[in-house]
Amino acid sequence: MRRSSSRSVREFAGFALPGLFLYGLLVLVPIGWTVVLGFTDRNRFAAATHWVGFDQFQRLFADDQFWLVLKNTFVVTAIVVVVPNALGLAIALLLNSNTLLYRLLRSVFFTPVILSGIVVSVIWQSMLRPGGVLDQVGWLSDPSIALYSISGIICWQMLGFCVVVYLAGLNGVPRELYEAAIVDGAGWWRRFGSITWPMIASAVTINTVMLLISGFKVYEHILVLTNGGPGRNTTASIAFDVIEKGVRGDRIGFAAAEATVMLAIIVALSGVVLRVLRRREVHL
Amino acid sequence: MKALRPIGAVALAALFFFPVYVVVTGMLKPVKDIQSSPLGLPMPPTTANLGAVLGREDGLYWSALLNSVQITVLSVVALTLLSAMLAHYLVRSTARWTRPALLMLLSGLMIPPAVILQPITQVLGAVGLMNSVVGVVCANVAYYLPFGVFVFAGFIGGVPVEMEEAASIDGASRFRLFWQVVFPTLRPAAASVMIFLGVWVWNDFLTPLIVLGPESGTTVTVGVYRSVGEYSTNFGTLYAFSFLASLPVLLFFVALQKQFVAGLTAGAVK
Numbered sequence: 001m002r003r004s005s006s007r008s009v010r011e012f013a014g015f016a017l018p019g020l021f022l023y024g025l026l027v028l029v030p031i032g033w034t035v036v037l038g039f040t041d042r043n044r045f046a047a048a049t050h051w052v053g054f055d056q057f058q059r060l061f062a063d064d065q066f067w068l069v070l071k072n073t074f075v076v077t078a079i080v081v082v083v084p085n086a087l088g089l090a091i092a093l094l095l096n097s098n099t100l101l102y103r104l105l106r107s108v109f110f111t112p113v114i115l116s117g118i119v120v121s122v123i124w125q126s127m128l129r130p131g132g133v134l135d136q137v138g139w140l141s142d143p144s145i146a147l148y149s150i151s152g153i154i155c156w157q158m159l160g161f162c163v164v165v166y167l168a169g170l171n172g173v174p175r176e177l178y179e180a181a182i183v184d185g186a187g188w189w190r191r192f193g194s195i196t197w198p199m200i201a202s203a204v205t206i207n208t209v210m211l212l213i214s215g216f217k218v219y220e221h222i223l224v225l226t227n228g229g230p231g232r233n234t235t236a237s238i239a240f241d242v243i244e245k246g247v248r249g250d251r252i253g254f255a256a257a258e259a260t261v262m263l264a265i266i267v268a269l270s271g272v273v274l275r276v277l278r279r280r281e282v283h284l
Numbered sequence: 285m286k287a288l289r290p291i292g293a294v295a296l297a298a299l300f301f302f303p304v305y306v307v308v309t310g311m312l313k314p315v316k317d318i319q320s321s322p323l324g325l326p327m328p329p330t331t332a333n334l335g336a337v338l339g340r341e342d343g344l345y346w347s348a349l350l351n352s353v354q355i356t357v358l359s360v361v362a363l364t365l366l367s368a369m370l371a372h373y374l375v376r377s378t379a380r381w382t383r384p385a386l387l388m389l390l391s392g393l394m395i396p397p398a399v400i401l402q403p404i405t406q407v408l409g410a411v412g413l414m415n416s417v418v419g420v421v422c423a424n425v426a427y428y429l430p431f432g433v434f435v436f437a438g439f440i441g442g443v444p445v446e447m448e449e450a451a452s453i454d455g456a457s458r459f460r461l462f463w464q465v466v467f468p469t470l471r472p473a474a475a476s477v478m479i480f481l482g483v484w485v486w487n488d489f490l491t492p493l494i495v496l497g498p499e500s501g502t503t504v505t506v507g508v509y510r511s512v513g514e515y516s517t518n519f520g521t522l523y524a525f526s527f528l529a530s531l532p533v534l535l536f537f538v539a540l541q542k543q544f545v546a547g548l549t550a551g552a553v554k
Binding site for chain 1: 297366404407506522
């Protein structure tokens with residue numbers, strides 16, 4: 001008895017502990033710390049930190065700028081969830097053939113996925129800036145356009161990921177289903193709606209959740225392309241604001257409250273989305 | 285009508301690829317040609333821009349490359365081993381707490397780095413790992429562990445447990461069992477974990493920017509950002525830096541492309 005329990009302790013220490021320890025120390029503890037800091041007036045330049053209850057949250061919710069960056073984040077996230085998903089499926093249907101040409105074109109669409117957000121932003125910035133090769137309107141300098149330009153650039157980068165996931169999903173649909181449907185006289189749209197769409201439900205889930213998470217945490221594209229501007233916070237996201245205030249700036253307590261709200265939103269949002277999409281998968 | 289499909293597909297792909305064309309041709313042109321004929325082919329091509337980045341007096345590209353390689357290799361190797369062991373322990377253990385622990389880990393997939401970055405710098409500072417490559421590696425391992433566990437746990441769940449039981453009856457310890465019997469069967473999962481994480485860690489910006497800090501140099505991704513201000517309008521050099529920063533990860537990906545698609549397919553079909 002004693003021997004087996006010492007053995008299970010050894011196994012826990014050998015297999016589970018190293019990973020769990022690092023995850024606890026550098027993810028769970030920081031989450032808890034952020035939540036706690038949100039209830040303090042911690043400032044990089046202040047000697048003392050005080051417990052201030054919900055003051056930071058009150059200040060946050062009374063701040064127009066917070067609602068602006070939150071709105072910006074939702075605009076980017078909505079565009080990034082919808083556009084690459086829809087276009088990705090269309091292009092996957094177009095490229096769903098195992099010939100050399102189509103395999104090559106897949107790599108073309110996938111290339112931006114492997115590039116960093118910084119490099120992608122540098123490339124587009126050079127083309128959209130005044131005097132750049134695509135400089136028709138104020139892509140990045142007009143406050144009513146800039147946020148959509150940034151969203152479009154992220155869509156360009158994420159599109160290939162969706163294409164490849166949808167191609168994998170399409171690959172898993174049994175061919176006999178289509179043959180049977182054709183025999184029954186079903187047209188293209190009917191076959192898509194009754195066979196393809198339900199059969200690729202798990203690919204839709206993967207893409208939607210992936211896009212939701214990456215859209216919501218958008219940071220580096222904004223940093224390079226507009227630095228939050230033009231003007232004040234017209235393109236800043238909530239992640240951008242948290243970093244500017246808490247990591248590069250001095251308002252650690254305020255930024256921690258903002259980060260706590262950000263965390264609550266993404267947890268709730270992905271929970272709901274995952275539940276809705278999973279239900280669709282189960283009901284097949 | 286049939287001929288329209290390949291023509292349409294090629295046209296669409298060409299339009300999509302336009303920015304890459306601008307970068308690759310731009311870095312082979314003298315700066316004045318980038319302004320005057322941004323769309324033209326580089327005739328004759330020049331390697332001056334590439335040379336300017338590679339031969340910088342401060343050696344920024346090379347020192348950044350060394351940092352990127354160290355951080356990526358150490359992070360990916362540690363992540364592959366630790367997440368495979370942890371996933372195996374959690375999936376195979378009969379203890380009650382392992383199921384909630386697995387769910388808690390998986391919910392870590394959605395945490396935005398911005399939420400935890402400030403406390404991470406405090407923790408790393410407290411243990412003396414700020415401004416170091418090891419500090420970045422530790423932060424990476426913790427942050428990406430849920431992804432590794434997610435992939436391995438899904439894979440291990442599909443491997444029959446009988447094989448492991450047979451080996452354990454022979455008296456093999458759980459460690460030997462894992463490394464000699466289980467781990468080799470996880471190779472496809474390990475391949476996709478390594479490819480995804482290799483690309484992500486290489487392209488990471490925020491963690492190396494803040495944790496490595498200006499004192500300890502940069503990674504190539506952070507280097508591109510730093511050189512944006514420095515080169516300002518010299519797009520030839522900026523393109524060359526972007527290209528050289530992306531080249532290693534592009535080659536890495538091309539070399540492992542087959543495993544990547546296989547791994548993605550396994551995940552998406554399941």
